[in-house]
Amino acid sequence: MTVPSTMTPGATRPRTPAATARPTAPPAAPTRPEHGSARGEAELRRAELAAFLRSRRERTMPEQVGLPRGRRRRTPGLRREEVAQLATVGVTWYTWLEQGRDIHVSPQVLSSIARALMLDRAERNHLFALAGAADPEPDRSCTGLPEGTLQLLDQLGPYPAVIQNTRFDLLAYNRSYGRLLCDLDAVPPEERNCLWLAFTHPDWRAAITDWDETVRLLVARFRASTAGNVSEPAAKALVARLAEVSEDFRRIWARHEVVQPTSKCKLFHQADVGLLRVATTSLWTGPQFGPRMIAYTPMDEETRVRLDRLHALAMGEGQSAGG
Template identity: 65%
Template sequence: MTIVAPASDVRRHELAEFLRNRRERITPEQVGLPRGRRRRTPGLRREEVAQLSAVGVTWYTWLEQARDIQVSPQVLDALARALLLDPSERSHLFALAGALDPAPNTACPSVTPALRAMLDQLGPIPACVQNSRYDILAYNTTYGRLLCDLDALPPEDLNCMWLAFTNPEWRGSVVDVAETNRVMAAKFRASMAEHLAEPAWKALLARLESASPEFREVWARHEVVGQSGKLKYLRNAHVGLLYVEHSNLWLGPSAGPRLVTYVPVDEESRQRLEKLQELAQSRQALASAGV
């Protein structure tokens, strides 16, 4: 009689073997640790990975022993960084752990080279690709300077909900920010209904509730609004007031990624967006030249 191990057991053992293999292939010098004279372990020691990931040594040891323990997306993210995993390896790590990667900069299959080229061609119209969680997956130069300096932000902050409730520059660019944020939170709640158990959504919600009293107050209203476009006034720090029409173009199912554009409503706004694009391109060129 053949006994087939449960899929969860197989996955835990694959995860343990994968972590062990990746740990053993990294030298201490690669992560800024001294080698020492008595090192017998190939690659890193378990306690060194635990130290680099800010997790307990015993807990990490259990993980490599394929014990049945829960692993949060945040810990997996820390392990991926400590083990210097490339994008494919990182994706494999999260798949083995049965978790969704919360990193906003995780490659999205909807953002193809052709779509990135189209974003650039849309200039001076600000445009970006967002998912239903409001992560900003890609954007053109004008959008990168529309509400704040997106290029200056860490990848984990490239999320419109996070920026709307915590970033002073973004908030200062939105006319009637309180009402706009109320509607955004209602749209976010409507989108989240299909993702209530997903770690990435729960992690973003917890982060917002921890950082923003305004978000906690708005979220407690339990308002729900569907996705739709609207006319908006934006106050750009570089070119002044802009009157634009916010539109969504869905790139797949309505719960999936979308192309977001801000089309100028009047000629003055168009001219100001052209000026903003020139400023953004000039700054980008200087940055590329190392100036």
């Protein structure tokens, strides 16, 4: 069973602010939000981002980041120019962020600000959610799945099983699933997403016997599963990334098809053991729609034998890596 490993951002020491070219004209100050509209939602998000940054700045003491307090400090916490210096961004640019101006901020700049303000993981996630950006250093710690659920996932072997969320992120999987479509352990944690792998990973694509129909239904299920929160930053970022790298995805996404998940027979061509005919069973892991466990069981005796072989291969590799 595999879950992402923990990663802690490194500490950032004060540096001389990098030269930043000022825009020729400042963006307009935010107006009163128009509730119920896309513009109103964006303005509310910017206002919340501005308030959040101010509160985190005022909470952070100079001594915490290696700066002298000085005698004439009237600002609680850090000054704006100090945050800009620590994050190596322009003072004007950071000031506009705290004013809720309509400016584009790169994920790298947000990451620098998060380190400068010493944000913890929850605060960092909140920062990127408010900014509508994908975190370049995503949370690779345990996904918060109950230990009993992870044990059940392991015990389903030799049958492949995985836990995924509504965005089709692969939160955890057993050894058989880790070898089913590709060497999943070799895939960076931030790329372990069914939709992303189906369009970008050659081994994953080759293992799908009817790729055209499978990805059409996969995209339609993704659209249906995320309909309740279409503005979620992570889902929007995934769609944007796929649209940038895959013409096939752009074409299918433009159809606006939706379907509900169904249990049915699937055919996979596993590189080491051959053709697999499996039935899918989905189990929700909580009282509300969210992460679900998907298990693949054999449809015939030949597939059962091949899944046993696949499991033995996966377990052998795991023991070699561990010993």
